[in-house]
Amino acid sequence: MSRAPDGNPRSERAAAISRDDLSAPQTQIVADREAYLGQGRNDVGRRIADDQVELFVAGDVAQCLQQELAKHLPEFIALHDIGTSASLRLLGSLANAAGARVQRLSVRRQGHGVALAVLQFVEVPLADGTPVRVYSTDVNADGPARAHIARVLLAYSRLGVLMVGELPPNALTAQLKPLHDALIRGPWPNRDLLMVPLGSGTALAAQGAQLAQHSAVGVSVTPHAAKPKHVWTFIGGAWNRLHGMPGGERALPTELARAVPRPRIPSTEAATQPMDLEPLATPAARGAAPGLPTLATTAMPAMPAMPSATPMPVPGGTRWQAYADRCMVIKGGVSCCVFDMHSMQPLASAGGPPAAERLAQQGAALLAAMGDASRSLGLGPARAEAAITTGSHHLLLRPVPGHPGVAVHLVLLASAGNLTLARMQLERIEPPQ
Numbered sequence: 001m002s003r004a005p006d007g008n009p010r011s012e013r014a015a016a017i018s019r020d021d022l023s024a025p026q027t028q029i030v031a032d033r034e035a036y037l038g039q040g041r042n043d044v045g046r047r048i049a050d051d052q053v054e055l056f057v058a059g060d061v062a063q064c065l066q067q068e069l070a071k072h073l074p075e076f077i078a079l080h081d082i083g084t085s086a087s088l089r090l091l092g093s094l095a096n097a098a099g100a101r102v103q104r105l106s107v108r109r110q111g112h113g114v115a116l117a118v119l120q121f122v123e124v125p126l127a128d129g130t131p132v133r134v135y136s137t138d139v140n141a142d143g144p145a146r147a148h149i150a151r152v153l154l155a156y157s158r159l160g161v162l163m164v165g166e167l168p169p170n171a172l173t174a175q176l177k178p179l180h181d182a183l184i185r186g187p188w189p190n191r192d193l194l195m196v197p198l199g200s201g202t203a204l205a206a207q208g209a210q211l212a213q214h215s216a217v218g219v220s221v222t223p224h225a226a227k228p229k230h231v232w233t234f235i236g237g238a239w240n241r242l243h244g245m246p247g248g249e250r251a252l253p254t255e256l257a258r259a260v261p262r263p264r265i266p267s268t269e270a271a272t273q274p275m276d277l278e279p280l281a282t283p284a285a286r287g288a289a290p291g292l293p294t295l296a297t298t299a300m301p302a303m304p305a306m307p308s309a310t311p312m313p314v315p316g317g318t319r320w321q322a323y324a325d326r327c328m329v330i331k332g333g334v335s336c337c338v339f340d341m342h343s344m345q346p347l348a349s350a351g352g353p354p355a356a357e358r359l360a361q362q363g364a365a366l367l368a369a370m371g372d373a374s375r376s377l378g379l380g381p382a383r384a385e386a387a388i389t390t391g392s393h394h395l396l397l398r399p400v401p402g403h404p405g406v407a408v409h410l411v412l413l414a415s416a417g418n419l420t421l422a423r424m425q426l427e428r429i430e431p432p433q
Contacts, residue, residue, distance in 0.1 A: 042072040043133065044105065050263065051101040056110045061117050061141065062148035065107065069156040075243075076121075076133040077235065078157035080150060082175050084165030084198055085357055086231070087136035092343040093228040094122045094134070098260040101342045106372060114373055117141035117149060118365055124259045128249040132158075140365040151179070155188045159239055163231065166199030169207075176211050183215040194238045195221045196231055229256040320348035323400075323432055327410055330425050332417020334393065335359060336410045338400065341367055347406065354411065363397050363409035387423055394419045400431045 044065070045053035057064035079087035088102075095102045105119040118140040123131040135157075137150035154160040162179075164172065182188065195208050208219040222234040236254030244250030253259045320338045327336045328350040335351040339360035349356035370384035385398035394412040396419075412422055 043074050043131075044068045044072060051103045053103065053105045055105060055107045057107055057116070058110050061107050061145050062152050065149060066152045066156070069152065074133065075130075075158045076135055076153075077159045077161060077239070078135050078137055078153040079161045079163060080137040080154055082162055082164045083167040083171065084163055085138065085355075085361075086163045086165070086198055086228075088120060088138050088344060088361055089357065090163075090228050090231055091120055091122050091134065091136055092345050094124070094232065094256060094260050096343050096345070097257045098262045100260050100263050102344065104368065115140075115369055117145060118368065119149070119153075122260055124252060125261060126244070126249065127247070127251040130250075132252065138361070140362075147178075151182050154179070154193075155182065155190055157190050158192070158243060159235070160190050160193045161235055162193060162195045164195055164197050164199065164204060172207055173210075176207060180211050180213075180215075183211070183217055188215070188217065191217055192238070192242050193217055193219045194235065195219060196225050196234055197222070198225060198231075200224065232256040232259060319432060320406075321350075323429070324348040324350045324408075326429050327408060327426060330410065330412065330417065330422050332394070332412040332414070332422065334411040334413050336408065337363070338406065338408050339363060341399075341405050341407050351411075359409040359411070363407055366397055367399075367407060387419055389414065389419065394422065396422060396426055398426065402431055402433075 043053075045055040045068075048054050055065070055068065079090060081087050091102045100122070102120050102122060105121065106115040107117040107119070108115050119135055120138070121133045121135040123133055125131050135153050137153050139146050139149045141149060167175070193208075193211070195204050195211075197204050204221045208221045211217075212219040220238065222238075225231040225234060233254050233256070236252045236259070239252040240248075240250075240254070244252065324336050324338050327333070327338075333351060335349070335354050335356075337349045337356040337359035338347045339345060339356075340347060341364050344360045344364040346356035346360045349359070366386060366388075367384050370386060374384065386395070388395040388397070392414050394414055394417060396408075396410040396412065398408060400406045400408055408426070410422075410426060412419070
C-alpha cells in the first residue's frame, strides 16, 4: 500500500476522498418540500410575500381550516369582537407601531384565483424568537362561513380574546349563547378565554361564569380597557400567566409599541454611503514625469442646480378631511371614507352610515381581492378601482392619485345619483398636495 508523505494510510484515504468530492460533489435530496422552501414551521398556509400567506382548500373553508389547525397545532391568539369592531383596529395599532403591515391569509379553492376568505393577522415573537400569530375573527367571507371560521379560530387558539363593546345584558347574553353552545358541543381544544370589556363591563363577571359553565374552558375578565395599548397589555399578561413567565423564553411582550418587530430593509433599499471623491491633483502632486504633456487645470463652470425630487407623500402627514367633504358633494353621496390601504385605518370620513372603519376594512379587502385576481389571471399588478352596484346603492372605490397607499371609498344612493357621472366627478376632484 502506498502511503501519504507523512506515512499515515488514514491521511491518504482522506486526501483521496477530498479529491473525489471536488471532482464529483455529492447532492443531498431533501424529501420535505417545506424544509426545502424554508417553511418548515407549524403554521397554516404557504408564504408568498412578506405580508401574504396562501392556503388552498378543496372543500368547505371552515372545515379545511380546522383540519389544517388540527394537523399543525400552531400557537396563535384569536381576537373576537362582540358588539364592537375593535379587533382589526388592534392589529392595525400593533403593525403601525413598528411601521409594518397587517398580514393576510387568503384561502382559495384549488385551481381558482378568487379568495373564498381572507384572514388578517400580525406576528408577535416570543422572547425565544418563536413567532405567534394574532388573528382577528373579523374575516372577509360570506355570512355563514364567517361565523364558522370565527368559531374555529377561537376553538384552536392557545388564547381566545373576546373584546366586548357597550351592550345591554340581554343583547350580550344573546351573542354569547352560540359561543357557549360551541364550547359544549366541541371540538374545543382551547382552554383559556379572556374577556376584555371596552365598555363599562359591569356584568361581564357573571356573563363570563355563565359562558364557562359545563365546559373545561376557563374564562377570565380584565378591567376596562380604554385604548388598544391597554388591551394588548392585558392580552400579553394573560399569555405570560398561562403559557410562560415574565422574562422567560415563552414570554410575550406586553408593550404594544414593541410587540411587532420592524420589517427588515430589503437589500435593494438598504441605505448607502457615497464615497468621497478625491480632488483633481496637480501634475506635481501626481508625480508626473518631466517632459510629459499635462492637462491644463482650468476651473469648470458651475452647473445649474437640478430641481429637487418630489418627496413621496406620507398618508399620515396629509389633511384629508377637506377632500372627503368634497367627495361627499357628489349627488347621491351617503358616506365617504379616505383610508390607508395597508393598515386599513380611516384617514378622514364624511356622512354615514356605513361607518368609516367598515368602509376602510371592506375597501382594502376589495382592492386586495382585485389585485389577487389580476395576478392569478396573469395580468400582473394593476391599479385597481371598482364601481359596484347593489340593489339600492353604488360603491365607488379608487386609489387617490399622487398618494400611494391611500384610497377613497364612496357610497351613493342609486335612486339619487348617476354612476357614470359620479365616476367622472370623483376623478376630477383634486386630492391634497
